[in-house]
Amino acid sequence: MNDVNPKEYLLKLQRLNTNINQKIAELDSLRLMCTSIKSPSFDSDKVQTGGSGDAPFVRQIEKIMLLQSEINAEIDRFVDEKHTIINQIQQLSDSRYIEILHKRYVEFKRLEVVAVEMNYSYQYTIELHGHALKAFKNILLKTYMEQM
Numbered sequence: 001m002n003d004v005n006p007k008e009y010l011l012k013l014q015r016l017n018t019n020i021n022q023k024i025a026e027l028d029s030l031r032l033m034c035t036s037i038k039s040p041s042f043d044s045d046k047v048q049t050g051g052s053g054d055a056p057f058v059r060q061i062e063k064i065m066l067l068q069s070e071i072n073a074e075i076d077r078f079v080d081e082k083h084t085i086i087n088q089i090q091q092l093s094d095s096r097y098i099e100i101l102h103k104r105y106v107e108f109k110r111l112e113v114v115a116v117e118m119n120y121s122y123q124y125t126i127e128l129h130g131h132a133l134k135a136f137k138n139i140l141l142k143t144y145m146e147q148m
Contacts, residue, residue, distance in 0.1 A: 004144070006137040010105035013085060016078045017108070023071050027064065034060040082106065091139050097132035104129065 089101045096118075103114045115125035 004137060004140050006133045006140060009140060010085060010101065010136070013078070013082055013105060014108055016074065016081060020071060020074045020078060023067060023074065027067050027071065030060060030064050030067065034064065088139050088143065089136065092132070092135050094132070094135065096128060097135050100125065100129055101132050101136060 086102070086106060089098055089106070092098050092101070099118060100114055103109045103117065104111060109117070111125050111129060112122060114129075115122045118125065120128065
């Protein structure tokens with residue numbers, strides 16, 4: 001655990017958020033396919049036999065329901081992780097560290113934006129961010145040791 005990377009740990013919120021957004025886009029696509037009207041084909045006089053007897057859209061609806069369930073589970077996980085990370089960030093003693101890590105890793109803001117919002121130079125923000133990550137690593141190590 002001594003080789004923990006605080007930046008990677010904090011970035012998991014952004015990865016979860018990206019996964020959720022991608023699944024929502026997939027869900028929208030499935031819904032659109034399910035509601036689109038297909039024109040009948042008059043190319044051949046084939047009679048289809050066998051199959052489940054369900055309407056063609058039933059399988060799509062099942063996929064939609066499964067994907068909605070996955071999205072809900074991902075959102076629950078995201079909310080839990082976000083709560084944990086916010087509480088860990090708030091354990092830092094320097095309010096500047098708390099603010100910079102929250103803006104960067106919870107609000108997903110770029111450091112350029114954080115610098116402007118905190119009224120710091122970009123270079124100072126980068127330095128402060130580095131110090132904040134080092135302090136956060138100590139919080140992670142402390143949490144890990146308490147769990148053992």
